[in-house]
Amino acid sequence: DEEINTVLIKYFDYDGTLHNCAKIYVPAFRVGYKYLTESGLADYKFYSDEEVSAYLGLSVKDMWEKFMPELADNEMLKCSKIISDAMLADIRTGRASLYDGTEETLKTLSEQGYRMIFLSNCMHDYMEEHKKAMKLNRFFSGFYCTDDFNMKPKYEIFETIRNNYDGDFIVIGDRYLDLQIAEKHNLKSIGCAYGYGSREELRYADIIVDSVTQIPEALKSII
Numbered sequence: 001d002e003e004i005n006t007v008l009i010k011y012f013d014y015d016g017t018l019h020n021c022a023k024i025y026v027p028a029f030r031v032g033y034k035y036l037t038e039s040g041l042a043d044y045k046f047y048s049d050e051e052v053s054a055y056l057g058l059s060v061k062d063m064w065e066k067f068m069p070e071l072a073d074n075e076m077l078k079c080s081k082i083i084s085d086a087m088l089a090d091i092r093t094g095r096a097s098l099y100d101g102t103e104e105t106l107k108t109l110s111e112q113g114y115r116m117i118f119l120s121n122c123m124h125d126y127m128e129e130h131k132k133a134m135k136l137n138r139f140f141s142g143f144y145c146t147d148d149f150n151m152k153p154k155y156e157i158f159e160t161i162r163n164n165y166d167g168d169f170i171v172i173g174d175r176y177l178d179l180q181i182a183e184k185h186n187l188k189s190i191g192c193a194y195g196y197g198s199r200e201e202l203r204y205a206d207i208i209v210d211s212v213t214q215i216p217e218a219l220k221s222i223i
Contacts, residue, residue, distance in 0.1 A: 013173030
């Protein structure tokens with residue numbers, strides 16, 4: 001097992017897989033939507049936590065295409081910045097948090113010789129703030145976000161990741177956009193049902209876990 005682990009690279013999604021991002025995204029979304037209603041660009045409506053969380057894990061582009069595709073591009077950019085600034089403020093003031101057991105799990109996997117790669121549908125500044133706040137450099141060998149690749153889908157960005165590292169890959173994530181990497185590149189995958197995707201969305205994963213702490217055993221069973 002030790003010999004296998006040294007060449008196995010795990011691609012980790014972040015929001016909804018390691019980071020309990022609804023804590024900062026839901027209030028930030030409401031700040032952005034308040035701007036839209038006060039500007040006369042949207043009718044007042046209260047969105048539940050569950051409704052807002054459905055957009056987690058999507059790129060900024062995909063989020064707006066699903067939520068409000070008729071909104072003018074300049075207003076999308078303005079509102080996206082309002083939401084982003086609210087989340088960045090919460091990260092800097094310590095309101096963001098990883099799921100319980102995440103640090104211990106990542107430490108265990110690092111000690112077992114796994115190399116871990118971060119890939120998220122997030123903006124560059126968001127990734128950098130999390131790196132600092134959560135000290136993610138302790139665990140991850142590389143950091144990638146869709147903002148740095150002109151919002152390409154993750155499965156296309158994975159081509160770059162694969163060229164940068166030697167070894168086998170296992171994909172770990174909570175949304176279909178994560179598992180799509182495994183599907184298109186013939187990789188093993190772990191679906192995280194505790195995140196923001198449905199079990200139906202994760203049905204093609206090789207194994208589904210209900211807690212971040214179950215990931216080490218899931219990896220052993222896949223290997």
